[in-house]
Amino acid sequence: MTDLMVVSLSKDAPAAHWGNADVTFQNNEVVIHLQGGDELRQIQQAARKLRNLGIARLSLEGDLWDLNSQWSLAHGFATAKSVPDITWTGDEATQLELTNRLESASFARHLINETPENLAPVKLAILAAHWLSEIGGEKVSYRIVEGAQLLEEKWVGIHAVGRGSERPPAMLELDYNPLGDDAPVSVALVGKGITFDSGGYSIKATEGMLGMKCDMGGAATVTAALGLAMKQGLNKRVKLFLCCAENLISGHAYKLGDILTYKNGVSVEVVNTDAEGRLVLADGLQAACETGAPLVIDAATLTGAAFMAVGNNYNAIFSPQSEVLAMTQLKASEVAERVWPLPLDPWHRDMCPSPYADTANSRPMKGGGAGGASNAAGFLWRFVSPEVKWLHMDLASAFADSPNSLWAAGGTTHGMLTITAILQD
Template sequence: MAVRTPVTFTDDDPTTARVDALVVGAAKQSGTVALLPGSGLSEEAAAAVTDALGALGAEGGTEEITRLTGVAGISAPVVVVVGVTGRGPAPRTEQLRRAAGAAARALAGRDTAVFALGQQGRDQAVAVAEGVALGAYTYADQHGIGKTGSSKAGLAKAVVAGLGGEEAASAQAEVEALVEGVCYARDLVNTPPNQLYPESFADDVVRRAEEAGVEVEVWDPQRLAEEGCGGIIGVGQGSGRGPRLVTLRYAPEGAAKHLALVGKGITFDSGGLCLKPGASMVTMKMDMGGAAACAAATLAIAELGLPVQVTAYLCLAENMTGDLAQRPGDVVTMRGGRTVEIINTDAEGRLVMADGLALATEQGPDAIVDVATLTGACIVALGERTMGIMGNDDELRDTLVRLGTESGDTAWALPMPEELRPSLDSPVADLKHTGERSAGAMVAATFLQEFVGTRGEGEDAAPIPWAHLDIAGPAFNEKAAWGYHPKGGTGAGVRPLVALARSLAD
């Protein structure tokens, strides 16, 4: 579906590389533009680049691209200088990722390029490689016969300078697994909803899981009804394409921890009978971004061979307005027997997630993390690039905030005030699925928490640590590409989940 750009590492001199372009990093320092240290350029070449930047009036701003030709001492015919902003002499890894991604996009259509941004050490080299591969991503156009695609071919191949030998081999394996995971999630989110629906989504995950050696099980509508998954059934019953629940199980020998993932997989959200405005439906193919992230992360964790058990529940449904669509005022029985009064059929995501959380609880994992494009309220609170993280365990929540931000998925912790819970009380059921209009993201999380159970029995029973990632903002980029984020699906959520699994394994 999409173009992948292979990225390798080298410890050879980047100035002698026979490639189409050499990419270096620059930043504004004391009012002038200077190359980042560690680029590997000779004094002659570095001086020539610096002089050219000054003559062209380059400012070294964030992701600013300046192309130079015929630079003395450099074999590549083109030198691309990308602005890397930051504090201090060594940029943060995320700044390098974004700069590398911007440069990779600028090199679309080129065959080869070597990146020497001034990365110093393995972590920074890996960040550059991730940025290049993710920035070069392009989703295949879906034009008819005889039409010319609008997407320009991406950079065909890239080399990152600064690593060699066994260190380069291990870094490459890590980058390939992580990048493939993010790109797979992007592919799923970008697929048109007439092609990606619950059954086809499940089929694709089954194929991928079998290739990765991950156990997979799919529940169809009949099985979902038999298992008491009233939330998923209720949301999906208005569509001619029935819902599915996909369970992925990765259980390596020696795993000391068990991580459960639950992903919202609404393959298209019309709002149900509480219909969305037409303009709000245009991007609703992305409402399965949470399930995409959980599936992709599980496969990446398996590819990396991390010694942690992972069980992922993908809660897949299409929220439509057919004859059997659920109505406001309906009462549905969820997995585990709890009843829920339906208030707004456009608040469907938390219903499918509740069944998934109840199923995850039954396995008694060490931690549960759910990922969902859940609320517009989270976008209002945090904008389009930051995910909100809530939960019942401060340590897990704060760990995910840190891991997310470090890995490039900016995150912010939100509270779950206890005064929000009474707004979910219902006169006809155990609870209703919407509450106060204000604090919408936190109200939704409060509802989800009701379906997270405990581990142990009696006095030893304790709540299972649980965190909720609301990725409604960062999962889909409607605006121009930036950094290594393309227009369309971004793969938000994949990297924090992989990083969490790695931390549990450690």
């Protein structure tokens, strides 16, 4: 007897006694019957069914499996409690790529699914730095700026959001340089690392707060994407900035009506302490632009508005440059991920006005009002240098609050492959 279930794909309909079933069984063999249309989605849904039956180990066999179909099955088979145990098929290069993807995605899932108590801001920075250092060795260097030192270096957003917690906020500055000497930075990555988001004094309701351990999904996604690219042999210099904080309530917490003046001189009135992600990303974007990188990418679980616009199977993307959006859509399609561009015009930078400062961090209404995802992107645009090409990813599909037909509850890592593909471009 074996507990290993052999899975193959078929374009044939099942035997009549199976009716319209898309998954059939015989002994320790499973056949997923593809029915036309979005076959990758069907495979992922079939994998969820297998996992829900209690099946723990799979071996993939047959000629119809390719890189994307095997990865779709891995997505559906993953859970918050276990790493998928899958024996891949295909040539050596395909199996190595799938192994590297799974190692990187599992690292990100572990971070996203970790309890808030076990993942303080500084610990998030340390875990990300150590994992990337294990992959890159001497090619990786880093430093962590934490607590009062953030103010000394004028990273006022991260400090303000994180000062309400007993555990200090932090910024991870990491340099991957396989070229040596003073090589130019090709890409700078920025990730939102809010390890728990209570909403601050604009406190969330219980049902909205329960899943907020996922609010560092952007940090996990860009870290995993860089790690995967490094495993693939990335030969360009990349800098990574993680903006890490807990958004909590205390006598030290930042308050509505506070005004933050950023390193670039932009003053921001706080009208919603639950719009904290853009406040920390503003620091990270400035740091990224200081590297001289021609392309800056940030990723964040930023707005509920993006989720309402594109649902939980797409990530929303924004850029002032149409060529960046087109490139991102192309790279996402190559790795079978889904992105969708939302509007970003120059006037979006002025959609959060303040009578007391250059801008507010939101609008004083539920969800920031109409166009909230675009208004958030417009706010971030104020902190991006004009000469830089910039991509903002609002990760609507980074986390599943509850299990569904495609994902187990928890982190999905959807978006990791798109960023890796851009790094390798």
